[in-house]
Amino acid sequence: MNDMTRVERAVDSKDIKINAKQVQVYYGDTHAIKDVDVEIEDKTVTAFIGPSGCGKSTFLRCLNRMNDTIDICRVQGDILLDGEDIYDKRVDPVQLRAKVGMVFQKPNPFPKSIYDNVAYGPRIHGLAKNKAELDEIVEKSLRRGAIWDEVKDRLDAPGTGLSGGQQQRLCIARAVATEPEVLLMDEPCSALDPIATAQVEELIDELRSRYSVVIVTHSMQQAARVSQKTAFFHLGNLVEFGETGQIFTNPEDPRTESYITGRIG
Amino acid sequence: MTDASMQSPETGRHTVSLTASDARTKKRAAAEKRFRAYGITAIATGLFFLIVLFASILSQGIPAFQRTVVSVDFTLTQQQQEQAEGTLFKTKAYSDLFISELNSELAERGISVDFDAAAIERLLGKVGGTIRTFYAENPDKLGEPIEFDLAASSRVDGYFKGRVSRDTLQDSRFLQLSDLDLVDALKEAGIIKQVFNWPFITGADSGVDNPGGAGIGASVVGSFFMMLVVLCLSLPIGVAASIYLEEFAPQNRFTDLIEVNISNLAAVPSIVFGILGLAVFIQFMHLPQSAPLVGGLVLTLMTLPTIIISTRASLKAVPPSIRDAALGVGASKMQAVFHHVLPLAAPGILTGTIIGLAQALGETAPLLLIGMVGFVARGYPDGFLAGFTEPNSAMPAQIYTWAARADVGFYEKAWGGIIILLMFLLTMNIIAIILRRRFERRW
């Protein structure tokens, strides 16, 4: 169709998926994100940690342009997905979001059946040619979401009738169904009980084999458990970014140390 | 999928540049645009209707505020009066005097046109009678030059406003084609002219065959008395009911019953309130038909749910901390409500009341059933108390009466009445908005 815009790339495990350079975000007059540079690798779980209001969720929402739905929000700087600027005028945010899926803090299944919740993405993007293919995608996604066994007998039941943990895994399955390349998770476990949290964390670890996962979390233990890379945000600045083990055992910045030892936050 | 997609060997996904849009994306973007266009079209249609509505009100109603008069300087001496009173056909004598006066004025301006007494009668009605009555009532004006503004007939008025034209006019006993020559001549002489129609604003309704003389003033007074009844009853009752339901009502069946009743009454068609008024106030209590008192009672019952709903919202908006503070210094519940909550909610209550009154002012259907149409409200009530009990019309009922009459001359009056009615409503709503802006409190 348009060969000039096709991007050839070598896919290896240490590939940089998203490259953010000098990102600034303003909410009206408030400067919410200042000079953030971060590189997010493919097939890796990257965790954003930091105290409340530090801008980690705001930054996450920049990565698939969810901030577009907020009128007063402005984004400056470059965010490159596979080398392409996602804030380019020619980019359709709709296509972007199909590639960069998102899971939200509170489970938000649509008031539809479980099947329709998962089939929604493939349907709007036209991923299935017929009902059989769609069935296949739904089953595959629910399996990847580690919820297939629990719901396979009641796919017609409303998604809102599931428990909180199940709802969140359903939302993950829903996000996975559109075949994204990056999966953004905004505190996916904050509304869940410890058992459901453990299930979701286990799932995140499995998803790593296929996707680049970015997770915002309040809990440092969770970041340590699931991520390979960790970014620490404080007051809108990216303070430190590196290997998770490094950050938690030997942080370079004193602010990071204060936060992980519980002195700020 | 499409030829622009490329299978990446490891993951099995296709990698497409973000800026490349395939056929499906284009289709989806087009659908998005279409959907947005539907929305814009819907709003544009709504606003278009609004504009058409106002355009037709203004274009057809504004002529009602102008009337065509023949103004002639006329002097009658005592001698002439005595002479005229001595003749057999007294009014004809006056009429002849007027015609000779008119002739001399035309001649003065160098205009000559043929006309007879019958033409004058078609144009101006019974001039002689009008003049005779005037001098009988004001004998001291005899011998002085008086400027008479005589209202032209509704057809002549229509000729000036474009309702009647030479092409469409058919000779009748009301107006003949030849009369229009006279009208044109008088117009050239500046004797016939259009002036602001004060009688429309201050006057009362006229008979079915005299659209020119109809005025809205008496029905404004009728509406005023009705609104007075509505205000005096619905404000205290509505506020009391709201205070009870919001602050004191226990959780029980009776409270539920009241709540259900209020929300249902708010949606009962207004005509049903008319039936209630007819059956209870007129058939059962034998209150006078067509009286503003009855209209006011019916409209009160209709407005109460509106006022209760808005008053409760204002009471609810007062934060509980205010009540706690009052109770904390040992005030009784009643004192807390009347000393603190009610004053704080007052602007909201007032705003709601004004809007409720505006609604009641424009309501027509119940008034039809309690007999406010179908008779001619010819005058103002004599005195304040009579204002409540004497039969009178109300603005919307008067407009309906005019719209239902056969003579098209009344349509203009109906539109003009609507302009007056809408001006009242606009004023009330602006007062409500100012009140809300001025006293609105954010907690």
Next chain:
Amino acid sequence: MPIVWLFLIVIAISAVGYVLGRSRALHSAGGDSRNLHSLPTFYGANVALKALIPAFGLLIAWLLLQPLYVNSQVSGMIPDTAIKEGSSRSLVMAEVRRTADGLNNAVSQGLLTEIEAANPNADNAEVTRILKEAGQVVTSDITQPVLLAAQKHRVMNTTGYSIMSVVIILAALAGTGISWWQTHAEYRARNVVEQGVRALLLAAASIAVLTTIGIVLSLVFNTWEFFKLYPASDFFFGTTWAPSFSGRGGASDLGIIPLLWGTFYISLVALLVAVPIGLFAAIYLSEYASPRVRSIAKPLLEVLAGIPTIVYGLFALLTVGPLLLDVFGDGGLGWMKAGTAVMTAGLVMGIMLIPFVSSLSDDIINAVPQAMRDGSYGLGATQSETIRQVVLPAALPGIVGAILLAASRAIGETMIVVLGAGAAARLSLNPFEAMTTVTAKIVSQLTGDADFASPEALVAFALGMTLFILTLGLNIFALYIVRKYREQYE
């Protein structure tokens, strides 16, 4: 004594009571208000309320009951023979009341003396003449029984009102006296007054219930009367509506089906106009419009809701009707015979309902949680896909409720159909033909000079009953749906 005077006297008594109660309380506390249980004003208010409430309660009850009592007494005076063929007792009683009013007027205008007015042997023709002179509409010559009954009616009313005045003033005085006597420093005046005020508040709140009872009773009672004169099955299943205008007589066909059909058809046209426009306007305003556009367009659309229905009626009759006639009439497509038609009324009613549908739907769409939209956008759905597939299905019950409320509005709307729909009742599918509705016929049967005892007038109450039940059912159902919907997201 006019009631206004009675009113003022009672208020004056209670004002005096207020002063007396207050001073007695202060006196009993030795002039130091700190020794009182309540503030001095409460003692005054206690006395004033106890004078006012019983007196006014009694006044209202008396005014309601006396006419009933007098009527029943006087009614017994009229022998069955005095009731003409085809007439009824209630008609004769109306005549009696008119005559009594006429006598009162004649006396107050000085045309009759009290003695002449009470003279049972007065000449009927002479009395009729005097009453007409006094401005009373008396249909025919007064007959002897009617005159006697009217005189009795008058005397009973006069004495009744005199007794009432005395009793009420006594009640006010008694209330003042007793409560004044009770007043002393330890008397818990505040609690008593607050109880009283609370009772008044409850009474005010109960008016809503009384109104509903009033509506139901007046409808049921008159509908019952109607069904005694006209078979209910003919009313509910009759397919022709042709009331005879001659007054009484069995020649009327009063079938409700054509009226219901007209109502339904016009409402349908109105909803076909209002629902798409209102719904899309609401969607655009809540999902797409910038705050600036919203702050301008929303109030402008709501202006349409604030315009009185008489204005729409005139708009239908004088603007839209002729306009449609130009296009679809004999000069154009030739489908339309006159400006008043289903299409005219339906179109204008639709315009009136646009803001009704749009603001209700707007509220409901806004109540759909943002998380639902985020979930959809996060999957790469466009805004319109999100609205059509997530927001609207989630808001559907609420929107259905809003449409039902609009439908109930359309069914109950009167002025637009009275002026815009025509007067002929007809069962037809052509929307360019004149039809009529339940509400329009209620108006036409109850205005004019019909007497309330004829089936032609009473049918209006049966129509009103039908209308009331229809709209009430729709409202209750719609409110139930909307409430269920709101609960879902709270």
